Amino acid sequence: MNKQIAAVEQASQSSSLLLGTSLAFASLILVPALATSMGLAPSVAGALRMALMKASNRVVTGAGRKP
Numbered sequence: 197m198n199k200q201i202a203a204v205e206q207a208s209q210s211s212s213l214l215l216g217t218s219l220a221f222a223s224l225i226l227v228p229a230l231a232t233s234m235g236l237a238p239s240v241a242g243a244l245r246m247a248l249m250k251a252s253n254r255v256v257t258g259a260g261r262k263p
C-alpha cells in the first residue's frame with residue numbers, strides 16, 4: 197500500500213514539474229514572441245510573463261495546495 201502511495205506522489209511531483217517547466221518556457225519564449233507579433237505593449241508582455249512565472253512557481257513548489 198505504501199509503495200502505491202509513493203508511486204502516486206512521485207507521479208504527481210513529476211507532472212507538477214513538467215507543468216511548471218512548460219509555464220516557464222511559455223513565459224520566456226512564447227509570450228514575447230506572440231506579444232511582438234500581436235503588437236502588444238512591452239509592459240503588457242512583461243505583466244503576462246510575470247503572471248506565468250508566478251504560476252510556474254506555485255505549481256512547482258506546491259503553494260496553495262491543501263495538506
